[in-house]
Amino acid sequence: MRDVYHDELDDIGKGVIEMTNLVAIAMDRATSALLDANLAQAEAVMAADKRIDTLRTDLEERTFQVISRQQPVATDLRVLISTIHLTADLERMGDLADHVAKIARLRFPESAVPEEARDVISQMGEVARSLVTKVADVVDGRDIALAQAIEAEDDSMDALRRKLFTLVLSPNWSRGTEAAIDMTLLGRYYERYADHAVAVARHTIFIVTGRRPEH
Amino acid sequence: MAKRIDVSDVNIYYGKFLAVSDVNLTIQPRSVTAFIGPSGCGKSTVLRTLNRMHEVIAGARVEGTVALDGEDIYGAGVDPVDVRRTIGMVFQRPNPFPTMSIYDNVVAGLKLGSKKISKSELDGVVESSLRSANLWDEVRNRLSKPGSGLSGGQQQRLCIARAIAVKPQVLLMDEPCSALDPISTLAIEDLIQELKTKYTIVIVTHNMQQAARVSERTAFFNLAGIGKPGQMVEIDDTDKIFSNPADKRTEDYISGRFG
Ligand SMILES: Nc1ncnc2c1ncn2[C@@H]1O[C@H](COP(=O)(O)OP(=O)(O)O)[C@@H](O)[C@H]1O
Ligand SMILES: [Mg+2]
Numbered sequence: 146m147r148d149v150y151h152d153e154l155d156d157i158g159k160g161v162i163e164m165t166n167l168v169a170i171a172m173d174r175a176t177s178a179l180l181d182a183n184l185a186q187a188e189a190v191m192a193a194d195k196r197i198d199t200l201r202t203d204l205e206e207r208t209f210q211v212i213s214r215q216q217p218v219a220t221d222l223r224v225l226i227s228t229i230h231l232t233a234d235l236e237r238m239g240d241l242a243d244h245v246a247k248i249a250r251l252r253f254p255e256s257a258v259p260e261e262a263r264d265v266i267s268q269m270g271e272v273a274r275s276l277v278t279k280v281a282d283v284v285d286g287r288d289i290a291l292a293q294a295i296e297a298e299d300d301s302m303d304a305l306r307r308k309l310f311t312l313v314l315s316p317n318w319s320r321g322t323e324a325a326i327d328m329t330l331l332g333r334y335y336e337r338y339a340d341h342a343v344a345v346a347r348h349t350i351f352i353v354t355g356r357r358p359e360h
Numbered sequence: 361m362a363k364r365i366d367v368s369d370v371n372i373y374y375g376k377f378l379a380v381s382d383v384n385l386t387i388q389p390r391s392v393t394a395f396i397g398p399s400g401c402g403k404s405t406v407l408r409t410l411n412r413m414h415e416v417i418a419g420a421r422v423e424g425t426v427a428l429d430g431e432d433i434y435g436a437g438v439d440p441v442d443v444r445r446t447i448g449m450v451f452q453r454p455n456p457f458p459t460m461s462i463y464d465n466v467v468a469g470l471k472l473g474s475k476k477i478s479k480s481e482l483d484g485v486v487e488s489s490l491r492s493a494n495l496w497d498e499v500r501n502r503l504s505k506p507g508s509g510l511s512g513g514q515q516q517r518l519c520i521a522r523a524i525a526v527k528p529q530v531l532l533m534d535e536p537c538s539a540l541d542p543i544s545t546l547a548i549e550d551l552i553q554e555l556k557t558k559y560t561i562v563i564v565t566h567n568m569q570q571a572a573r574v575s576e577r578t579a580f581f582n583l584a585g586i587g588k589p590g591q592m593v594e595i596d597d598t599d600k601i602f603s604n605p606a607d608k609r610t611e612d613y614i615s616g617r618f619g
Contacts, residue, residue: 147616216569218602219611355604 150215153207157228160204164235165284165345167197169277171242172338176270178249179331180263182256190246197239201232223355227348231284234341234348238277241338248327257327259320265309266328269335272302276342283349292346292358302339306332362389362560363429363446363529365410370424371589372405372414379405381589383424385579387530392552392561394571394598397581398618402590403564406581407532410562411447412440428529445469448523452535454515456507456522463503465518466490469526485525492558493521494551513544520551530560538566549574568614572602580610 171190178186208228211217217225248257258266276298283292309332312318313325350358365387372380380402387393395403408414409422412433425432433443456465466486470477477485486503490496495517499510507518516536523531533552537545552561552574565571571578579595594607605611612618 150616218568218572218614219605221615222603 147215150211150217153211154217154221154224157204157207157211158224160200160207161228161231161235162281162285164197164200164204164232164239165277165281167193167200168235168238168242169274169281171197171239172245172273172277173270175242175245175249176267176273178246179257180267180270182249182253184250184253187246187249187253191243191250194239194243197236201236204232205229220352223352227352231345231348234344238338238341241334241341244334245331248331252327257324257331259324259328262309262312262328265305265312266331266335269302269305269309269332272298272305273335273338273342276302276339280342280345283346287349287353289350289353292350295343295346299339299343302336306336362558364389365530365560365562366425366427366430367406367410368425368427370406370409370422370426372402372409373419373421373423374405374417375419378589380581381591383592385592385595387560387562388577389560390556390558391577392556392563392575393577393579393595394575395562395564395579395581396566396568396571397590397593397613398583399566400590401581401583403581404534405590406592407449407534407562407564410530410532411449412443413449415440445526446528447530447532448526448528450516450519450523450531450533450536453539454512454519456510456515456518458506458508460507461504462499462507462510462518465507466521466525468522489521489525490518492524492555493517494547494554495521511544513540513547516540516544516548517551520548520555524555528559530562531555533561533563535564535566537570545570568602572598578602580605580607580613582609582613 171193174186175190177183178190208225212222212225251257276295279291279295279298282288283295309328313328318325347358350356367383367385367387370380370383371378372383383406395407397403405414410426414420414422422434426434428446432438457468460468463486466489467482470482470485487496490499495514498514507515510518516539520531537548540548549570552563555561563571563574575598577595578598578601580593580601581590582593583590593609594601594605596606600606601610602614605614
């Protein structure tokens with residue numbers, strides 16, 4: 146029964162998974178563009194962000210249509226309401242990857258990341274990748290246990306950001322104001338990216354349990 | 361005035377056929393409780409058990425207790441006619457007495473009683489019942505015309521006025537809107553919202569959105585299998601049933617993932 150409706154719900158679900166995969170690739174590429182001063186990678190991230198934006202608009206429109214025409218209830222309704230939130234978070238994650246890529250491009254052919262900050266930035270890239278990989282699994286499999294692990298990893302992202310701050314604010318910092326601003330912005334972009342990943346995990350918990358996880 | 365109903369361990373039979381088994385539920389006063397579920401699962405049967413209309417059918421019987429504010433309506437010495445007066449019923453098809461005037465339709469139930477009632481008292485009941493049924497303004501100038509001259513939605517409100525006229529505590533409605541157009545349906549739904557401030561209301565509806573719109577509590581009934589008796593799967597706050605029901609069978613039914 147209601148095959149068209151259920152197919153559309155499945156398709157919307159697939160769209161969210163595609164978006165998640167795209168924002169995972171985007172941040173991964175942005176990190177290597179940054180560390181390797183790779184212009185082609187940076188530009189690829191910016192081009193791919195258009196697809197993420199289009200997907201979001203499309204998913205939002207379709208979700209709205211299904212809600213208005215099919216009167217979904219229970220899990221279906223939670224999926225659709227959450228999709229509107231989720232896709233906003235994912236789109237924002239795409240934007241943050243795009244911002245990272247823009248810093249890489251701005252400093253090209255130099256690397257935007259000075260030697261002493263490489264380690265922290267590369268770890269932030271690792272944590273971002275690990276987080277978003279888990280998020281993709283959560284979204285795909287609606288695995289709640291994994292959603293909780295994501296929160297813990299977000300804490301390590303916050304710690305890395307503090308480490309980056311300490312570096313930039315130390316009297317030994319010798320790279321000048323411009324690099325200090327770059328590092329501050331990058332720290333913020335990675336940290337926000339992780340926060341949105343956590344939000345995505347939380348929306349998924351709501352889909353599965355019907356309860357909003359407490360902060 | 362409104363009363364609470366407690367249904368305990370109820371089994372309902374048509375002859376040897378066990379139509380519904382093991383129903384346990386509480387219906388709160390001054391609230392609307394909706395019964396939903398697939399056709400044939402026993403919603404109407406349970407509803408008719410609540411005012412002893414079930415036993416009118418030859419061979420039909422009920423086991424268990426149905427208590428109205430603690431008193432078993434199936435207890436020894438209880439007169440089923442009294443029960444049906446206290447617990448009124450409105451049916452799927454509006455069924456005014458076709459040759460009777462609007463006025464006489466409203467007081468039909470009162471005239472069945474033994475007590476003599478004065479004309480002015482009857483006039484008062486007619487006006488207040490029709491007002492309660494949101495029909496007064498539409499018919500006040502043609503009370504002597506036959507009830508069959510009204511539209512479907514007006515006829516259903518006339519039947520509600522007739523049910524209210526005998527001053528019941530509980531109103532049972534079996535798919536009261538299924539023969540009505542959408543606007544008349546919304547008028548009845550509005551009326552139900554007003555009536556629930558005075559009466560306990562139980563409504564059977566095949567329209568899930570209607571249950572979601574009008575009721576505080578929703579009970580989901582289902583068939584355990586072909587040839588098996590109907591059963592109540594769960595009853596819960598309507599908000600909960602339509603956002604996060606406890607039972608998977610309820611979720612499958614309300615989401616259309618059924619069969
Ligand atoms: N008068 C009757 N005699 C025998 N069986 C009946 C009668 N009315 C209903 N039934 C049976 O009882 C079961 C429940 O019917 P009903 O209460 O009308 O279901 P619902 O209102 O949920 O559609 C069905 O199997 C139906 O065939
Ligand atoms: Mg029925």
